[in-house]
Amino acid sequence: SQQGEEDPQALSIQEGENATMNCSYKTSINNLQWYRQNSGRGLVHLILIRSNEREKHSGRLRVTLDTSKKSSSLLITASRAADTASYFCATATDKLIFGTGTRLQVFP
Amino acid sequence: EPEVTQTPSHQVTQMGQEVILRCVPISNHLYFYWYRQILGQKVEFLVSFYNNEISEKSEIFDDQFSVERPDGSNFTLKIRSTKLEDSAMYFCASSEDLSGNTIYFGEGSWLTVV
Numbered sequence: 001s002q003q004g005e006e007d008p009q010a011l012s013i014q015e016g017e018n019a020t021m022n023c024s025y026k027t028s029i030n031n032l033q034w035y036r037q038n039s040g041r042g043l044v045h046l047i048l049i050r051s052n053e054r055e056k057h058s059g060r061l062r063v064t065l066d067t068s069k070k071s072s073s074l075l076i077t078a079s080r081a082a083d084t085a086s087y088f089c090a091t092a093t094d095k096l097i098f099g100t101g102t103r104l105q106v107f108p
Numbered sequence: 109e110p111e112v113t114q115t116p117s118h119q120v121t122q123m124g125q126e127v128i129l130r131c132v133p134i135s136n137h138l139y140f141y142w143y144r145q146i147l148g149q150k151v152e153f154l155v156s157f158y159n160n161e162i163s164e165k166s167e168i169f170d171d172q173f174s175v176e177r178p179d180g181s182n183f184t185l186k187i188r189s190t191k192l193e194d195s196a197m198y199f200c201a202s203s204e205d206l207s208g209n210t211i212y213f214g215e216g217s218w219l220t221v222v
Binding site: 040042099 | 209
C-alpha cells in the first residue's frame with residue numbers, strides 16, 4: 001500500500017505561529033498533492049509537488065518532498081484562524097491515495 | 109476557475125433504494141474519479157474512469173456500484189441497493205491526465221442511508 005500517514009493527527013496553535021504537518025508514504029510516486037478540507041466540505045487543492053522536486057512555495061505554504069525518505073511536509077507560515085481545517089496529503093500514481101489527515105486548529 | 113460540480117449536495121434514502129449521484133467534471137479533463145469519505149474517516153478511492161470505461165476500482169467498488177458517462181458532460185455513480193454503511197460523503201474528481209496533474213474535487217454529495 002502506498003497509503004500516506006500523517007502526523008500529527010491533530011495540531012493546535014495560536015494565530016501567527018507556524019504549523020508543520022508531515023506525511024509519509026510507502027511506494028514510488030509521480031507526485032504528491034496536499035488538500036485542505038473544512039468540516040463537512042469538499043477537498044480544496046493546495047499544492048502539487050512532483051517527484052523530481054524538493055521544495056515548492058505557494059503564498060504562505062511551503063511543501064518539501066524527500067523521495068529517499070518517502071516523506072513530505074507542509075508548512076503554513078503566519079497561521080490565521082481561517083486556516084483551521086483538516087489537511088491531507090495524497091500520493092499520486094494513476095490515482096490519488098489519501099493520508100489520514102491532520103486536523104489543524106488555529107486559535108485567534 | 110473551472111470546477112467540478114456535484115448534485116445533489118445531500119440525499120437521504122431508505123436502505124435498499126437505488127441512488128444516483130451526478131457529477132459534471134471540468135470540461136477538458138479526460139480522467140474521472142469517485143472517492144468516498146465516511147464521517148470522520150479518510151478519503152477512500154472507489155473508481156477511476158477513462159475513455160468510457162473503468163480504469164481501476166477498489167475493493168469497496170463491488171457489484172452494487174456502477175459508473176457511467178451518459179453524455180459528454182455528466183459522470184454518474186449509481187448505488188444499486190443502498191446499505192446503512194454506504195452513508196458517506198461521495199466526491200467526484202477529474203484530471204487532465206493520469207500522473208502529472210492536479211486532481212480537482214467537487215464539493216461532494218452527502219448520502220445518508222436510513
